[in-house]
Amino acid sequence: MKKEILKMLKETEGYVSGQELCDRFQVSRTAVWKVIRQLEEDGYEIEGVRNRGYRLTGCPDGLTEEELGSAITGKWAGRPVFYYPEVTSTNDLAKRLASEGCPHGTLVTAERQTAGRGRRGRAWMSPKGESIYMSLVLRPDLPPSSASMVTLVAAMAVAAGLKKAAGVEGQIKWPNDLVVKGKKICGILTEMSAELDCIHYVIIGTGINVGQKEFPPELADRATSLLIETGKPVNRCRLAAAVMEAFEEYYEKYEKAGDMSLLMEEYNRELAGAGEPVRVLAPEGEYSGRSCGIDREGRLLVDREDGSREAVVSGEVSVRGLYGYI
């Protein structure tokens, strides 16, 4: 009923009478009032005037099922959307839904995370309303060893979304962070549940800094937001929808090829520090070289000073470019 009442409010210029809603849905005044309250909690601004009814005066910049669900135009990425005002982390929720059988393409969004995580359990700042926190459930028919490429696809999708919805040119910090002028604007945490030879599901958790006015001093030289970069507010719903649409397109190319061969050229164009010196922190020691972009397996090719070429596997090492650690 909530969805239908919202639809009526959106489609009606002026007021929708309470009695009309009662008649339409065969419920009491109290039931209608409760739904209006719920919508207000979701961030909708609704004016209620005695003897006239309800009128929608403002929509949230929302990641709700209603807003985001209707903004997404693709076939499967972001269908359905599960929205929560507050979660421990969207990856946690997505894992639970995935283990309960939710479909490929399910998206979990939240306004706030109480235990947002980055890679290897690092904390991820998750203030309310300023960021996009979303986790996409995928069920790829791939061996676990191929999952690392999905995360590169996700980075490309965020880059495309930033461009389309905010006019911002981000660069990818291999394998899957996004930076703007060397400062981090998006982090991606990919997790999976797998048997040895098949993936149950992959969760792509994405955090995008959208509306932060500033960052604490210890982060200010390493983190940025779309508001800081563009000086104007960016609609989170449009951005999230743009990322989902781009993801769907890239993922289908990735699936078709079975590797990054159809995407590596574009990925490499967006790669931060391509052609520049890097230091690779490998388990067996640190070495210097020049970043030569990814190969079709998604590995970062590094030309060493001794003339040899290394193919660095995602996650095995840290890579430091000219712009320092991020």
Place this chain on the structure above:
Amino acid sequence: MKKEILKMLKETEGYVSGQELCDRFQVSRTAVWKVIRQLEEDGYEIEGVRNRGYRLTGCPDGLTEEELGSAITGKWAGRPVFYYPEVTSTNDLAKRLASEGCPHGTLVTAERQTAGRGRRGRAWMSPKGESIYMSLVLRPDLPPSSASMVTLVAAMAVAAGLKKAAGVEGQIKWPNDLVVKGKKICGILTEMSAELDCIHYVIIGTGINVGQKEFPPELADRATSLLIETGKPVNRCRLAAAVMEAFEEYYEKYEKAGDMSLLMEEYNRELAGAGEPVRVLAPEGEYSGRSCGIDREGRLLVDREDGSREAVVSGEVSVRGLYGYI
């Protein structure tokens, strides 16, 4: 209190008076009676005689925390034990405990599974009391690509346990099933939760056919039990404890080397069909060859008829030996 009362019953020849138990634990007669009932539900046989008290007359062939926990002599594998009379599957329970932070070495056992699973979601028959169903939680500091070797280690541990506790010589069907005279006696389902570059946890689920008198006709030529093979009952608790102890030993060797190099010789001695013809069902087509045992990465080496040697990755293909599909 249950554990302590069981301990008293075990250590006392003759009867333990109800009053003594009430005094000792400062509880009512009803509370004591409830614990006795719980122990009976766990399979303990307890004689209660008015004015004399309780006497332990029989212990279950049990996988309970009390029985199995005290039978395991190692340092970490099987510590602690969580026992459930009935679960959907022990892997499900183990995953839940693992995500809640249970330690490396935690073991989940059950008397019965209502939704036992084999690889790739195949059903696994899980009747009550006749089998061992157990799932071990591991937290290896390894990249996900190394997890496939852990399952080979688990197969070796079951082979050692069968030998020690039942005198049965099983063979390993690469990568991780156990067969006796070509019939399956144990299946292992390994699952993991991981980021791209680090494992959160690995669950080794093991199902061993112990007390089945017979199998349905459609399985009878492919499955067997310890009872069928030896003609006598095998104590499940001793067997499970023997598997845990062997696992601990093998796993430490595996961890030390970082691969199968310290274990491959023994693994290959126990490999079914070693040196014999195999057919490999690879994604790109079927081919014939001769099984040459595993290499240090746990891959099955197959000499093809054209003289080339393939290293078959666990799970990527099916291998059919002379004894047919199992």
